[in-house]
Amino acid sequence: MIQKLIDAIVEKKAPVVVGLDPNLEFIPPQLLAQAREVTEETPYGDRESAIAAEAVWQFNKKIVDAVCDLVPAVKPQSAMYEQFGIPGLLAYRSTVQYCRDKGLIVIGDVKRGDIGSTSAAYARGHLAGKAFDVDFATINPYLGSDGVKPFIEVCREHDRGIFVLVKTSNPSSGEFQDVRTQDGRPIYELVGQKVSEWGESFMEGRYSNVGAVVGATYPEQGEQLRKLMPHTFILAPGYGAQGASAKDLKSFFDEDGLGAIVNSSRGIIAAYKKEAYSRFGAEHFDEAARAAALDMIEDLRSVL
Amino acid sequence: MIQKLIDAIVEKKAPVVVGLDPNLEFIPPQLLAQAREVTEETPYGDRESAIAAEAVWQFNKKIVDAVCDLVPAVKPQSAMYEQFGIPGLLAYRSTVQYCRDKGLIVIGDVKRGDIGSTSAAYARGHLAGKAFDVDFATINPYLGSDGVKPFIEVCREHDRGIFVLVKTSNPSSGEFQDVRTQDGRPIYELVGQKVSEWGESFMEGRYSNVGAVVGATYPEQGEQLRKLMPHTFILAPGYGAQGASAKDLKSFFDEDGLGAIVNSSRGIIAAYKKEAYSRFGAEHFDEAARAAALDMIEDLRSVL
Numbered sequence: 001m002i003q004k005l006i007d008a009i010v011e012k013k014a015p016v017v018v019g020l021d022p023n024l025e026f027i028p029p030q031l032l033a034q035a036r037e038v039t040e041e042t043p044y045g046d047r048e049s050a051i052a053a054e055a056v057w058q059f060n061k062k063i064v065d066a067v068c069d070l071v072p073a074v075k076p077q078s079a080m081y082e083q084f085g086i087p088g089l090l091a092y093r094s095t096v097q098y099c100r101d102k103g104l105i106v107i108g109d110v111k112r113g114d115i116g117s118t119s120a121a122y123a124r125g126h127l128a129g130k131a132f133d134v135d136f137a138t139i140n141p142y143l144g145s146d147g148v149k150p151f152i153e154v155c156r157e158h159d160r161g162i163f164v165l166v167k168t169s170n171p172s173s174g175e176f177q178d179v180r181t182q183d184g185r186p187i188y189e190l191v192g193q194k195v196s197e198w199g200e201s202f203m204e205g206r207y208s209n210v211g212a213v214v215g216a217t218y219p220e221q222g223e224q225l226r227k228l229m230p231h232t233f234i235l236a237p238g239y240g241a242q243g244a245s246a247k248d249l250k251s252f253f254d255e256d257g258l259g260a261i262v263n264s265s266r267g268i269i270a271a272y273k274k275e276a277y278s279r280f281g282a283e284h285f286d287e288a289a290r291a292a293a294l295d296m297i298e299d300l301r302s303v304l
Numbered sequence: 305m306i307q308k309l310i311d312a313i314v315e316k317k318a319p320v321v322v323g324l325d326p327n328l329e330f331i332p333p334q335l336l337a338q339a340r341e342v343t344e345e346t347p348y349g350d351r352e353s354a355i356a357a358e359a360v361w362q363f364n365k366k367i368v369d370a371v372c373d374l375v376p377a378v379k380p381q382s383a384m385y386e387q388f389g390i391p392g393l394l395a396y397r398s399t400v401q402y403c404r405d406k407g408l409i410v411i412g413d414v415k416r417g418d419i420g421s422t423s424a425a426y427a428r429g430h431l432a433g434k435a436f437d438v439d440f441a442t443i444n445p446y447l448g449s450d451g452v453k454p455f456i457e458v459c460r461e462h463d464r465g466i467f468v469l470v471k472t473s474n475p476s477s478g479e480f481q482d483v484r485t486q487d488g489r490p491i492y493e494l495v496g497q498k499v500s501e502w503g504e505s506f507m508e509g510r511y512s513n514v515g516a517v518v519g520a521t522y523p524e525q526g527e528q529l530r531k532l533m534p535h536t537f538i539l540a541p542g543y544g545a546q547g548a549s550a551k552d553l554k555s556f557f558d559e560d561g562l563g564a565i566v567n568s569s570r571g572i573i574a575a576y577k578k579e580a581y582s583r584f585g586a587e588h589f590d591e592a593a594r595a596a597a598l599d600m601i602e603d604l605r606s607v608l
Contacts, residue, residue: 023421044394046434079418079425085435089393090348111418113444114383115474117327121383130350131389140417142446142469144476165446170419172448179494182484187491191480 001135001161002211002233003204005105006258008072014297015257015304017107018067018289019237019265020076020095022056026270028282031055044086053087056080059285060095063269064102066286067293073105075235075263076134096134107235108134111165113147123154127162136161138213138235141191145198152202152210161209166192166225169215169238188221189228196229207233207259214252216244216262223251226259234260239296240267246299257304268292305439305465306515306537307508309409310562312376318601319561319608321411322371322593323541323569324380324399326360330574332586335359348390357391360384363589364399367573368406370590371597377409379539379567380438400438411539412438415469417451427458431466440465442517442539445495449502456506456514465513470496470529473519473542492525493532500533511537511563518556520548520566527555530563538564543600544571550603561608572596 009015035055042050064074076099081092099106112122125131139151139162151162167177167188177188192212199208208231214222216238226234236252238244239262252260271277271292272285280288313319339359346354368378380403385396403410416426429435443455443466455466471481471492481492496516503512512535518526520542530538540556542548543566556564575581575596576589584592 021422023425044397049435077418077422077425079416079422079429082429083425083435085429086390086393086397088429088435089390093348093390111444112383112415114381114415115472118325118381118383121327121381121387125383125386125389125392131353131387131392140415140444140446142444142480143472143474144479144481146474146476147472168419168447168451170447170450172450175448175498176446176491176495177448179491180486182486182488184486187480187483190483194479 001159001204002207002209005073005261006207008105009258009261012070012072013301014071015253015261015300016071016293016297017073017075017235017261017263018063018071018268018293019109019263020060020063020074020269021080021265022059022269023080024052026266026273027055027059028285030283031058034058042087045084049084050087053084053091056084056088057091057094061098062286063289064099064104066290067268068102068104070290070293070297073107073261074099075107075109077109077265093132096132100133105136106134107136107138107163108132109138111138111140113140113143115143116146116150119147120150120154123151127151127154127160128158136163136211138162139164141165141194145194148198152198155209156202161211163211163213163235164195166195166212167214167218167221169217169242173215189224192225192228196232199232203231207231211235213237216249216252217242219244219248219251226252226254235263236260237263240264246303249300250303253304262300264296268296305463305508306511306513309377309565310511312409313562313565316374316376317605318375319557319565319604320375320597320601321377321379321539321565321567322367322375322572322597323413323567324364324367324378324573325384325569326363326573327384328356330570330577331359331363332589334587335362338362346391349388353388354391357388357395360388360392361395361398365402366590367593368403368408370594371572372406372408374594374597374601377411377565378403379411379413381413381569397436400436404437409440410438411440411442411467412436413442415442415444417444417447419447420450420454423451424454424458427455431455431458431464432462440467440515442466443468445469445498449498452502456502459513460506465515467515467517467539468499470499470516471518471522471525473521473546477519493528496529496532500536503536507535511535515539517541520553520556521546523552523555530556530558539567540564541567544568550607553604554607557608566604568600572600
């Protein structure tokens with residue numbers, strides 16, 4: 001699966017993934033009004049959640065239509081759908097399917113992780129081509145090898161991949177991840193090394209199907225982890241809204257411009273709310289998203 | 305919410321939570337056969353998943369009916385439902401509601417955790433009395449304070465609580481959790497200290513609504529963490545099938561026998577598959593679960 005992602009990045013000359021994190025505040029009012037009109041009562045939740053889920057689904061389709069020829073991949077964030085219960089998860093499922101139909105690679109940002117047989121159940125739910133049919137899922141490493149390996153087994157069987165959290169993009173990620181061990185290394189480095197080891201048994205060409213999440217907001221750590229994990233593909237969130245720039249990201253890539261893919265969520269999907277793209281207005285939020293995606297791609301190309 | 309849990313533990317004299325992790329292999333064949341008969345095609349997944357979800361739901365009802373007068377709480381594990389997609393999550397939702405209707409406290413074992421606004425969305429999904437209406441959720445601390453605090457905010461608003469993973473029960477939990485920092489302390493101790501700090505602002509009586517998950521399989525660490533986190537309630541999984549005994553668990557409790565609640569999943573719900581309860585047979589799996597729950601309660605009472 002990692003080779004399929006790399007091929008798509010090369011073809012589109014865009015190491016960019018669009019984060020489909022449709023917080024309700026990003027949804028233009030006209031979509032919410034339309035959703036309110038067409039949404040019927042649901043036995044599986046309150047009507048407001050069903051309306052929100054319908055609006056999210058219509059929003060996502062427009063965004064995906066606007067960027068699917070530009071970028072290789074999308075990353076729906078499961079929390080934004082789970083918050084609306086069953087209707088929200090139906091929107092998640094439909095979104096994943098819609099993106100696949102458009103030829104996009106789908107990274108399910110689910111950050112799951114548990115012990116043995118429970119991780120295996122999560123893996124079957126997300127990476128086995130059935131319930132929620134994503135190509136990659138993000139995984140939390142806190143429980144160690146026997147929380148991660150069941151995901152790898154299911155991925156092997158179904159040609160899927162994972163990105164394991166190593167150094168996350170948020171301000172407090174250092175609280176535990178940066179703590180130095182007795183030999184002076186930070187915890188994220190230990191995790192990175194383990195990710196690299198887990199990945200060795202699941203290579204596909206130059207890179208492994210076991211990737212790593214490294215926040216674009218931490219360029220020094222990105223550079224260090226790039227060297228420490230030579231065959232590990234990096235998923236780097238934090239560009240744009242969270243503050244990272246293309247310059248910060250150069251060190252996440254290998255010399256040939258591969259080895260990483262950069263995520264932007266609200267910077268693209270809610271671009272119409274930013275001054276730089278406000279000319280599009282809420283009516284043309286999808287065109288604003290396309291313009292922002294083009295700018296992001298150009299920005300990254302300028303340093304690669 | 306923690307006081308409500310404590311009151312229920314005291315009333316039933318049973319610091320026991322039954323884990324509703326209905327792996328398909330635990331479901332008796334007659335329930336699967338019945339589910340196959342009554343399950344119609346679903347637009348939201350394959351028929352096999354819908355059949356499995358229906359069987360799980362019928363299984364759970366029987367288990368809950370059999371133990372609800374004995375124990376204060378149940379802990380459904382979201383992975384076991386997510387693996388069956390939307391039909392599975394409908395079974396999860398129905399199970400949660402059924403348990404609430406029986407007066408049980410529900411701990412959603414979801415192990416979620418993300419950055420700021422995303423954690424807030426998970427919290428709204430699980431702890432706001434709407435989408436998935438549980439009383440407590442388990443949380444992964446790897447992303448630090450700004451991944452955990454949004455859960456606490458939502459809990460405060462809706463009178464809910466969380467249990468944060470500190471030292472997990474699985475064999476490889478030590479890979480990262482036991483790593484010693486430069487001052488010689490293991491990572492789980494750092495996490496435990498943070499959990500205790502987070503909890504200080506959200507006390508309810510003697511304990512906090514911010515609890516900790518500490519695996520019953522690690523009694524020494526349990527003893528140490530009990531002392532380190534004096535106002536933190538401990539959720540201890542790992543009794544029975546994972547190998548921990550009542551003797552191992554004594555140190556997780558305070559002197560008055562409070563401060564912890566012990567989970568058993570397959571040891572109770574799949575008791576009929578164990579030699580000790582095989583006399584009940586698959587037909588009477590619920591009676592086997594009741595007998596196993598009674599034995600577990602008695603076992604714990606013997607050391608408290």
